[in-house]
Amino acid sequence: MNFDLTEEQQLLEDSVARFVADHYALEKRIKLANGNLGFSAEHWQTFAELGWLGVPFDEEDGGIGGGPVESMVVMEQFGRGLVLEPYLATVILGGGVLRRTLEGERRAELLGPLIEGKLQLAFAHSEEQARWDLEDVVSSARQGGDGWVLNGSKTVVYNGGNADLLIVSARSSGGQMDTDGISLFLVDPKANGVEVQAYPTVDGLRAAEIKLTDVKVAGDALLGAAGKAWPIIEVVADEAVLALCAEALGGLEVLYKDTVQYTQERQQFGHPMTDFQTVSHRLVEMFMEYEQCKSLLYRATMEYAQNGHEAARTLSACKHLIGTAGKFIGETAVQLHGGMGVTEELRLGHFFKRQLVIESQFGNADFHLEKFAA
Amino acid sequence: MDIELSADDLKFRDEVRAFFKAHDYKPGQDYAQWRLDWFKAAREQGGWDVPKWPTAFGGPGWSPTQHYIWEQETARANLPWDLPFGVGMVAPIIMNYGNAEQQERFLPDIRARTVNWCQGYSEPGAGSDLASLKTKAELSADGKHYLVNGSKIWTTMAHIADWIFCLTRTDASGKKQEGITFLLFPMKQDGIEVKPIITLGGSHSVNTVHFTDVKVPVENRIGEEGKGWTYAKGLLAHERTGLAGVSRSLVALEKLKHQAGTVKRGNSSLLDDPSFRAKLAKLEVDLQALEFTELRSLARAASGQQPGPESSILKLKGTEIQQRIAHLTMEAAGPHMAPWGGIHVGPKFASGGTQSYLGSRAFTIYGGASEVQKDIIAKNVLGIRTQGGSN
Numbered sequence: 001m002n003f004d005l006t007e008e009q010q011l012l013e014d015s016v017a018r019f020v021a022d023h024y025a026l027e028k029r030i031k032l033a034n035g036n037l038g039f040s041a042e043h044w045q046t047f048a049e050l051g052w053l054g055v056p057f058d059e060e061d062g063g064i065g066g067g068p069v070e071s072m073v074v075m076e077q078f079g080r081g082l083v084l085e086p087y088l089a090t091v092i093l094g095g096g097v098l099r100r101t102l103e104g105e106r107r108a109e110l111l112g113p114l115i116e117g118k119l120q121l122a123f124a125h126s127e128e129q130a131r132w133d134l135e136d137v138v139s140s141a142r143q144g145g146d147g148w149v150l151n152g153s154k155t156v157v158y159n160g161g162n163a164d165l166l167i168v169s170a171r172s173s174g175g176q177m178d179t180d181g182i183s184l185f186l187v188d189p190k191a192n193g194v195e196v197q198a199y200p201t202v203d204g205l206r207a208a209e210i211k212l213t214d215v216k217v218a219g220d221a222l223l224g225a226a227g228k229a230w231p232i233i234e235v236v237a238d239e240a241v242l243a244l245c246a247e248a249l250g251g252l253e254v255l256y257k258d259t260v261q262y263t264q265e266r267q268q269f270g271h272p273m274t275d276f277q278t279v280s281h282r283l284v285e286m287f288m289e290y291e292q293c294k295s296l297l298y299r300a301t302m303e304y305a306q307n308g309h310e311a312a313r314t315l316s317a318c319k320h321l322i323g324t325a326g327k328f329i330g331e332t333a334v335q336l337h338g339g340m341g342v343t344e345e346l347r348l349g350h351f352f353k354r355q356l357v358i359e360s361q362f363g364n365a366d367f368h369l370e371k372f373a374a
Numbered sequence: 375m376d377i378e379l380s381a382d383d384l385k386f387r388d389e390v391r392a393f394f395k396a397h398d399y400k401p402g403q404d405y406a407q408w409r410l411d412w413f414k415a416a417r418e419q420g421g422w423d424v425p426k427w428p429t430a431f432g433g434p435g436w437s438p439t440q441h442y443i444w445e446q447e448t449a450r451a452n453l454p455w456d457l458p459f460g461v462g463m464v465a466p467i468i469m470n471y472g473n474a475e476q477q478e479r480f481l482p483d484i485r486a487r488t489v490n491w492c493q494g495y496s497e498p499g500a501g502s503d504l505a506s507l508k509t510k511a512e513l514s515a516d517g518k519h520y521l522v523n524g525s526k527i528w529t530t531m532a533h534i535a536d537w538i539f540c541l542t543r544t545d546a547s548g549k550k551q552e553g554i555t556f557l558l559f560p561m562k563q564d565g566i567e568v569k570p571i572i573t574l575g576g577s578h579s580v581n582t583v584h585f586t587d588v589k590v591p592v593e594n595r596i597g598e599e600g601k602g603w604t605y606a607k608g609l610l611a612h613e614r615t616g617l618a619g620v621s622r623s624l625v626a627l628e629k630l631k632h633q634a635g636t637v638k639r640g641n642s643s644l645l646d647d648p649s650f651r652a653k654l655a656k657l658e659v660d661l662q663a664l665e666f667t668e669l670r671s672l673a674r675a676a677s678g679q680q681p682g683p684e685s686s687i688l689k690l691k692g693t694e695i696q697q698r699i700a701h702l703t704m705e706a707a708g709p710h711m712a713p714w715g716g717i718h719v720g721p722k723f724a725s726g727g728t729q730s731y732l733g734s735r736a737f738t739i740y741g742g743a744s745e746v747q748k749d750i751i752a753k754n755v756l757g758i759r760t761q762g763g764s765n
Binding site: 126128129131132133155156176199200201202203205207209267268269270276278279327331334335338339341342343344345349352353356357360361364366369370 | 496499527571572576580637639641644650704705707709710713714715720732735736743744748
């Protein structure tokens with residue numbers, strides 16, 4: 001039994017933590033979020049140089065051959081900085097699909113640039129009617145000529161406006177809720193018939209609505225076998241859930257620790273606020289919830305590393321707990337900061353908003369409790 | 375026990391409905407003019423523009439039941455915007471503690487809604503512990519004016535306000551509740567600097583206000599020097615009873631049900647989702663209880679009794695329920711809670727829902743944070759003697 005990071009993992013954590021400390025002060029983040037791109041292209045290159053973009057990829061692909069623990073380490077530190085760069089969209093989601101579907105030359109053609117920071121991706125999967133049901137796909141793919149013709153709409157696609165390539169899911173056979181019959185395609189956002197409407201999200205990230213009208217793609221745009229994308233979508237979503245939980249945990253640590261500090265400094269009624277038991281007990285509850293989340297994140301990550309998708313039930317448990325704890329810790333942090341808590345001036349407000357959005361990605365607490373109980 | 379409205383009450387309700395219908399805003403109308411006309415017409419109804427004012431000052435003299443009906447009906451109607459600071463807050467203080475001259479000078483404009491007020495209470499170091507405020511007011515040697523220096527924070531609508539009612543410290547030697555003086559002065563003058571505070575949803579309604587050598591004539595002081603805390607406390611109690619918002623919550627809950635019905639989930643709607651339904655139902659149960667808590671409180675007032683213990687929980691429960699409705703609305707939007715910046719993606723209510731939720735977090739902070747409210751209930755209602763508490 002050992003919960004310690006290996007030496008390499010510890011080095012990775014230290015280097016991401018140092019980057020966050022150096023580059024993600026609140027004012028810097030706000031500036032980036034409000035900029036043209038919504039993140040820093042320079043940072044993205046730094047990620048490439050430091051090998052972070054290659055974390056989950058095999059060494060023969062140019063990666064560092066990391067597993068779920070390495071991804072967790074990176075995401076948790078990103079969470080502590082509210083990092084804006086589209087790591088989840090490009091490396092975890094997009095890269096997760098590509099490394100499972102591409103072969104030979106094409107694999108090298110795409111994974112190389114991705115790891116070198118020259119290719120950004122977005123996973124255009126979710127549709128409005130689906131909410132979080134991954135199998136609910138009505139966008140269609142039909143064979144035409146020597147390729148495919150795609151039609152449909154994808155919603156809240158993170159990094160959809162900046163991605164060089166989109167990974168689009170569409171139904172090539174079967175009914176709306178069938179797991180069988182879903183296919184994945186690589187689509188150039190500049191291709192005819194692709195309409196991308198990009199916008200900011202409440203947490204300072206970027207997303208897009210994507211409409212596909214008779215979009216013609218070549219035969220080699222199909223990723224994996226036609227109609228057989230479900231197992232890939234499932235595991236990529238598993239990895240996204242783990243990544244989001246790790247990111248959330250990093251944010252929760254900041255939220256509770258900032259509150260512990262603030263309430264000790266803030267004087268009301270001639271005492272530091274922590275002299276009032278109603279305050280100190282709630283700080284303890286925040287801390288307890290945080291530790292529980294951490295335990296379940298470790299459990300989920302380790303089980304996933306061992307058993308892959310068979311660990312899905314524990315992943316759901318983790319996303320559920322992170323969701324409920326995120327609400328409790330976030331709301332309590334705001335409440336105990338009083339008026340300051342509801343402003344954009346302190347970083348905690350920004351961390352709170354990120355927790356809310358994480359709760360809206362890949363299933364909220366209720367959704368995952370239902371899956372856990374099923 | 376009887377929960378039926380009397381024939382007179384029903385008649386009153388019909389009159390209110392008829393009034394709202396007859397004076398509703400029509401598309402294309404000049405809003406500002408419609409607003410002033412609306413209040414004028416309400417005044418002609420017999421003081422409907424100032425429902426809570428005593429009859430001596432032109433109020434309608436309604437029974438508690440009539441007030442309840444009014445609140446219920448206004449929650450559904452489209453009323454002109456109105457800030458609470460004038461009619462609801464400073465006016466009662468001027469009526470109770472101001473002199474005849476001040477009443478004549480300030481009340482007519484407040485009533486006509488032609489002058490906007492803001493409230494200068496909280497300070498950077500004085501939030502829940504309001505009485506520790508430090509903004510200094512020094513009387514000039516000739517006794518003709520005060521010189522005000524200091525800072526206020528969370529001052530809602532200070533950037534559009536014409537006047538401020540302000541708690542200032544004229545004496546720091548005694549107990550902190552003593553030595554506080556209540557002053558009124560214009561906002562648009564030298565020495566007053568208003569800086570916006572951007573709140574979580576990115577909107578601007580609160581501000582910090584800095585005073586540098588602001589001259590306030592002594593005739594703008596309400597009541598006696600050093601008695602401002604007593605005057606403000608009466609108002610704070612008033613503020614605490616107005617915030618349950620039961621009628622508005624009932625309307626909001628109905629709206630939420632409708633909205634959830636428009637959210638697709640596969641081939642059905644979110645209303646068929648068992649966990650969402652359970653949360654909606656739980657909210658409705660709590661709100662049904664709160665509605666009758668408010669009615670019990672009203673019934674006591676109607677029969678001329680002192681407010682009962684039940685009235686102390688109205689703000690706490692009311693704001694908690696408002697926050698839960700806001701949260702559930704955001705949750706109903708699912709992945710579409712995130713799109714921001716004036717963009718409309720997914721269900722129609724989505725971006726507004728997130729905005730409301732973020733805004734609702736302040737409900738348990740302003741007007742006395744929930745923690746302080748509970749201290750007050752512990753002491754005043756349960757009779758618990760607290761040590762080192764907030765009161």
